[in-house]
Amino acid sequence: MNEKSPSTNAQKIFINSVDKTEELQSFAEAMGLNRTIPGRYSSLFLVDLFAHMEIFGVNPFKIMHEVEALEGCGRASSTKPPSLFDKLPLRGLWHKHYLGTGVPGLVQNIRNGLGKEGLEKLIIAELSGGEITPEMMNKFTHELVHGTYIRRAEDNKLTGEWIIFAKHNGENFYLCLGGHTWGDEYIAARIRELCVPEFPFLFEDHKPA
Structure with missing residues (x-):
């Protein structure tokens, strides 16, 4: 049973045929x-x-913040609680959201926070009742962006990309990163090829289909 981390594993790690083990x-x-x-x-x-x-400009400490929260040794998370994949090919594995970088993640959380009728209700609440002034527009914009986002953060409902992990003997084993647009089949294929050989004991009862 190999439970060694990459830092202690003798196997070298190559990226684009370049030995990146030491780095x-x-x-x-x-x-x-x-x-x-x-x-x-x-x-x-x-x-x-x-x-x-390196490639996407994601702050790795944002991801580590969620890992530390899962491990109970860091600040509380403001994203959704971890959840179990209940459908193939990832059934039996878990995922936890982390906040990505840039506008797309912000827009997605605002859209989720507003729901189907939230924008219409906000327009009625903030921009109805006569001539629209610059002050009204500023308040509307602030509530649309800042207010919606902060409420989701306070309710621990922020969404983002995924940290994918398995549970074994009461501990979390971290397999890879993923996301809504990656495709479950692609994520499962990566885990089958690279994680199952490294941690076979995690998949004795279930293996990514």
């Missing part, structure tokens, strides 16, 4: 992976964390 080990230490979840993160999770920072 990734240093990155893992800087992120506190070996302090927070020693032996419980896959090489794929480490590479995903690094790639999201």
